[in-house]
Amino acid sequence: MRDQARVVVIGGGIAGCSTLYHLTQEGWTDVMLIERDELTSGTTWHSAAQVTNFGMTQTMVGLKSHSIALYKELRDDPDYPVGYNHGDGGIRLANTQAQMDGYRHFASMAAGMGVELEVIDAIECGRRHPLISTDNLLGGLWDPTDGHIDPAQLCQALARRARLAGAEVNRHTPVTGLTQHPDHSWTVHTAKGDVRAEIVVNAGGYRCNEIGAMMGVSHPVASMEHQYFLTEDIPAITDARHRMPLLRCPISDYYCRQEKGGLLIGFYEQECRTWGMDGIDPHFSNALCPDDLDRVTDVLEGAFARMPALMETGIREVVNGPITYTIDGAPLVGPIPGKRNAFCIVGLRAGLGEGGGHGWLLAQQIVHGEAEYDTWVIDPRRFTGHATVELTALKAVEDYQNEFRFHLPHEHRPAGRPMKTTPLTTFLASEGAEFGTVNGWERIDYIKPSPDFEETLSFRFNEVHAVVAKEVEAVATGVGLTEVSGFNRFELTGADTHAFLDRMVCGAVPRKPGRVGLGYLLNHHGLLKAEATLANIPASDREPDRVWYGSAAASEYHDMDWLVSHLRPDDDVRIRSLTNAQTILVLAGPRARDVLSAAARGDWTREAFPWLSIREAYVGIAPATVLGVSFSGELAYEIHVPNESLHAAFAALRRAGEPHGLRLFGSRAIESMRLEKGFLHWKADILTEFDPFETGLDRFVRLQKPDFVGKPALLARSETGPRRKLVTLVVDTNDAPAHAGTSVRAGADIVGTVTSGDWGHRTGLNLAYAFVEPTLAATGTSLAVDILGRSVAATVIDSGPYDPSFARMRS
Numbered sequence: 025m026r027d028q029a030r031v032v033v034i035g036g037g038i039a040g041c042s043t044l045y046h047l048t049q050e051g052w053t054d055v056m057l058i059e060r061d062e063l064t065s066g067t068t069w070h071s072a073a074q075v076t077n078f079g080m081t082q083t084m085v086g087l088k089s090h091s092i093a094l095y096k097e098l099r100d101d102p103d104y105p106v107g108y109n110h111g112d113g114g115i116r117l118a119n120t121q122a123q124m125d126g127y128r129h130f131a132s133m134a135a136g137m138g139v140e141l142e143v144i145d146a147i148e149c150g151r152r153h154p155l156i157s158t159d160n161l162l163g164g165l166w167d168p169t170d171g172h173i174d175p176a177q178l179c180q181a182l183a184r185r186a187r188l189a190g191a192e193v194n195r196h197t198p199v200t201g202l203t204q205h206p207d208h209s210w211t212v213h214t215a216k217g218d219v220r221a222e223i224v225v226n227a228g229g230y231r232c233n234e235i236g237a238m239m240g241v242s243h244p245v246a247s248m249e250h251q252y253f254l255t256e257d258i259p260a261i262t263d264a265r266h267r268m269p270l271l272r273c274p275i276s277d278y279y280c281r282q283e284k285g286g287l288l289i290g291f292y293e294q295e296c297r298t299w300g301m302d303g304i305d306p307h308f309s310n311a312l313c314p315d316d317l318d319r320v321t322d323v324l325e326g327a328f329a330r331m332p333a334l335m336e337t338g339i340r341e342v343v344n345g346p347i348t349y350t351i352d353g354a355p356l357v358g359p360i361p362g363k364r365n366a367f368c369i370v371g372l373r374a375g376l377g378e379g380g381g382h383g384w385l386l387a388q389q390i391v392h393g394e395a396e397y398d399t400w401v402i403d404p405r406r407f408t409g410h411a412t413v414e415l416t417a418l419k420a421v422e423d424y425q426n427e428f429r430f431h432l433p434h435e436h437r438p439a440g441r442p443m444k445t446t447p448l449t450t451f452l453a454s455e456g457a458e459f460g461t462v463n464g465w466e467r468i469d470y471i472k473p474s475p476d477f478e479e480t481l482s483f484r485f486n487e488v489h490a491v492v493a494k495e496v497e498a499v500a501t502g503v504g505l506t507e508v509s510g511f512n513r514f515e516l517t518g519a520d521t522h523a524f525l526d527r528m529v530c531g532a533v534p535r536k537p538g539r540v541g542l543g544y545l546l547n548h549h550g551l552l553k554a555e556a557t558l559a560n561i562p563a564s565d566r567e568p569d570r571v572w573y574g575s576a577a578a579s580e581y582h583d584m585d586w587l588v589s590h591l592r593p594d595d596d597v598r599i600r601s602l603t604n605a606q607t608i609l610v611l612a613g614p615r616a617r618d619v620l621s622a623a624a625r626g627d628w629t630r631e632a633f634p635w636l637s638i639r640e641a642y643v644g645i646a647p648a649t650v651l652g653v654s655f656s657g658e659l660a661y662e663i664h665v666p667n668e669s670l671h672a673a674f675a676a677l678r679r680a681g682e683p684h685g686l687r688l689f690g691s692r693a694i695e696s697m698r699l700e701k702g703f704l705h706w707k708a709d710i711l712t713e714f715d716p717f718e719t720g721l722d723r724f725v726r727l728q729k730p731d732f733v734g735k736p737a738l739l740a741r742s743e744t745g746p747r748r749k750l751v752t753l754v755v756d757t758n759d760a761p762a763h764a765g766t767s768v769r770a771g772a773d774i775v776g777t778v779t780s781g782d783w784g785h786r787t788g789l790n791l792a793y794a795f796v797e798p799t800l801a802a803t804g805t806s807l808a809v810d811i812l813g814r815s816v817a818a819t820v821i822d823s824g825p826y827d828p829s830f831a832r833m834r835s
C-alpha cells in the first residue's frame with residue numbers, strides 16, 4: 025500500500041467504487057480506495073439492484089441517466105462484461121388521481137432531461153405486466169429503461185477500470201482514524217499503516233458515522249432493516265417469451281422484479297425497524313439481519329392480491345439487510361459541512377440505481393469545485409443544526425413507510441415535528457396557522473378559515489387558493505403580518521469586512537451606514553452560488569457597527585463554508601451566525617408604515633427611512649432591527665427580533681395594527697406575490713447551473729469592479745452568450761400551476777424548464793418562471809407548457825407584471 029494519495033476514498037461499495045472510477049475519469053489518477061473487508065461487503069452485495077430512470081428532480085433524473093449509460097457501457101465491455109438486464113421496463117402503479125397527476129408531472133420533467141416516461145391506464149398496465157390484476161388500479165408510469173444489474177460485478181468492473189487508470193484499491197484494510205493537519209490535508213490511519221491524503225471521501229455505507237466520528241462529525245444517516253424474498257420458478261414467467269417488467273406499488277408498498285424464472289419481491293412494511301442505532305457489531309460484514317417475514321404480512325396480502333400467481337409458488341430465499349436513509353430520502357453527496365478537503369457519499373437508499381451518477385457528480389465536485397448539475401438536492405449542507413441521527417431515524421421510518429408515495433405539493437409529513445419553533449409557534453397555531461417546514465423550522469403556510477379546515481393535497485389549485493387570495497387582498501389593500509422563521513443571518517465584523525464582501529459579491533456592496541443591498545456570489549465558473557441581503561448596521565448603544573448577511577433558511581452551512589473558505593489569513597473579518605437567535609416579523613401593505621409608526625418610536629416617513637434602509641429600534645418594548653425591504657411588492661418592513669422578545673414585538677404590532685384591520689398571512693401568499701414581482705428564490709430559480717446574466721440578474725453585476733470571485737469565468741461566459749434565459753410566463757389555464765420541473769415547449773420541441781409557478785392573485789395571472797432557449801425569451805413569444813398531461817399555451821411577458829414601476833414598495 026502506498027503511503028500517499030491525492031484522494032483516499034473510504035469504503036468499497038457502489039458509492040466508493042463509483043467515486044474512485046469517476047475521479048480517474050475526471051483526470052485524477054493519484055487516488056486510492058480503502059475497504060475494511062472485500063469490495064461490496066456492506067449493503068451492496070445483497071442489493072435487489074434495480075436501476076430506474078425515474079426521479080423527482082431533474083438532477084436525480086440526470087444522474088440516473090448517467091448510471092444507465094455507464095452500466096450499458098460496462099455490460100458491453102468485452103473484457104469484463106457486467107450482467108445488466110436493461111430495458112425490462114417498469115411500472116409505478118397508482119390508485120389515486122393525485123398520483124396520476126404526479127406521474128404526468130414527473131414524465132414532463134423527465135422529458136426535459138431527454139428521458140421518455142409514459143403515463144398509461146390500468147388496462148395498459150395489465151397488458152404490459154401479464155401477472156397483475158388491474159383491480160383498484162387507475163394506471164401507472166412506465167419507464168422503458170427499467171432493469172437490474174449484478175451489484176458485485178458492477179463494483180468489480182468500476183474498480184478494475186479505476187485500477188487500469190492508475191488508482192489503487194486496498195482491501196482488508198480497515199480505516200481506524202483520521203487526523204487533519206493545519207494545511208487541511210489528512211493522515212488516514214489504517215490497520216496496515218498511515219496514508220497521507222489531500223482529500224478524504226467517506227463512502228462507508230451504514231458505517232458512515234463510524235468514519236464521521238473519526239473526523240468529529242455526525243451525518244444525518246440512519247439505517248433501516250429491509251427485506252425481500254426470492255420465489256421458486258413461476259410457470260407463467262418461465263413460459264412467457266419475454267422478461268417481466270418491474271413493479272413498484274405505492275398501494276401495497278412493495279416492489280417486484282424477475283429473478284431467474286421467479287420473482288424478487290421487496291417490502292416496505294408499516295411495522296418497520298431501524299438498525300444499528302446503538303452501534304454496529306464490528307464483525308457484521310457480508311452479513312444479513314435475521315429474517316422476519318411476520319412483519320411484512322400486511323404488505324404480502326396486497327402483493328398476493330395484485331399478483332395471484334404468487335400464491336402458487338414457494339419462497340426460495342429471504343434477504344434482510346441494512347439500508348441507509350436521510351432526513352428527506354435523498355443521499356448526502358458533496359462537501360462535509362464545517363470541514364475542508366472532506367467529502368461524503370452516504371445515505372444512499374437506491375445506491376445501485378443512482379450510484380453511478382452520484383459518484384460522477386461527486387468526482388466533478390472534488391476535481392472542478394462544482395458538478396455539471398446543480399447538486400443542492402443531494403448537498404450534505406442542505407440540513408443544518410437540527411439534523412441529528414435521532415431526527416433522521418424518525419424521518420427514515422416515515423419515509424420507509426411511504427417509499428413509493430411521493431410528496432404531493434405542499435405536503436409536510438408529521439414525523440419529527442415540531443423540530444424547530446419560535447416563541448410564537450404555539451400562539452400562531454391557536455390563531456389558526458397551518459404550518460409547513462423550512463429546514464426544520466415550522467413556518468406559517470396560511471391561516472385556516474375555520475378550525476376544521478383541511479387541505480386536499482393536489483397538483484391542482486385547491487381550496488387553499490381562495491384562502492390565499494384573501495390574505496393577498498388584505499396585504500395589497502391594508503396591512504398584513506407574518507413570521508418568517510429560520511431566515512439565515514450572519515454578522516460580519518472587522519476592518520476588512522467590506523473589502524472581503526467586495527471580493528465575494530459580483531455587484532455593488534452597500535457601504536453607507538444604514539443602507540441595504542442585494543448581492544450575488546459566484547463560484548469560480550462564474551455561476552450563481554449564493555444570494556445575500558447585505559445590511560450595514562450603524563454603531564449604536566447596543567453594538568458597534570457591523571454588516572448583516574441574510575440568506576435563505578437552508579443556506580446557513582452552505583454559505584458559511586463558502587465565506588470561510590475564502591477568508592485570507594490576514595483578513596480582519598469575523599463571521600458569526602445569528603440564525604437561531606432571531607426571527608423576522610414581516611409587516612406588509614400600504615398601511616404598514618402607519619402600524620410601524622404606532623408601534624415603534626422614531627420617524628418612519630419615506631424621507632427619514634426610505635426603501636432599502638436599516639435601523640435599530642424598539643417595537644413596543646422589544647429591541648428590533650428594521651429593514652425597509654419587500655418580497656411582496658407592497659410597502660413592507662422586515663423586523664428582526666431576538667427570540668426572547670419576539671412575543672412582545674408581535675403583540676405590539678398586533679395592537680398597533682388593530683385600527684388598520686391588520687391580518688395574519690403566510691408563505692403561500694408571499695409565494696404568489698413574489699412571482700408577480702419577478703423576485704427569485706435561491707435554489708428554485710437561482711441555480712448553480714446558470715450565471716447571473718442567464719438568470720436575468722444583470723443589474724446586480726459590476727464587471728468594471730477590479731476583481732471578484734468568478735469574474736474571469738463570467739467575462740468568458742458573457743462572450744459566448746447565454747445558454748438559457750430565465751423568463752416569466754403567463755400560463756393559459758386556471759386549473760393548476762406549472763410546477764417546478766415542468767417542460768416548456770415550442771411545437772413538439774422541449775425548449776425549457778419551469779423553476780417556479782403559482783397563481784398571481786393581484787394580477788389574476790397563472791404565472792411561472794422558466795429557463796428557455798435565448799431565442800425564445802423575448803416578450804410576447806408564444807410557447808406551451810405541459811400541465812399534468814395537457815399542453816397549455818403560455819406567453820412570455822415582462823418580469824414582474826405587478827406594479828412594474830416599483831412605486832408601491834418605494835412609497
Ligand SMILES: Cc1cc2nc3c(=O)[nH]c(=O)nc-3n(C[C@H](O)[C@H](O)[C@H](O)COP(=O)(O)OP(=O)(O)OC[C@H]3O[C@@H](n4cnc5c(N)ncnc54)[C@H](O)[C@@H]3O)c2cc1C
Nearest residue numbers: 035037039060066067068072073074199229374375376377
Ligand atoms: C435488501 C436491499 C435491497 C436493495 N435494493 C435496491 C435496489 O433495488 N436498487 C437500488 O438502487 N438500491 C437498492 N438497495 C440499496 C443499495 O443496495 C444501497 O444504497 C447501496 O448498496 C449502498 O452502497 P454504499 O456503497 O453506500 O454502502 P455499502 O455497500 O455498505 O459500502 C460501504 C463500504 O464501506 C466499507 N467500510 C465501512 N467502514 C469502513 C472503514 N472504517 N474502513 C474501510 N472500509 C469501511 C464497508 O465494508 C462497505 O464495503 C437495497 C438495499 C437493501 C438492503
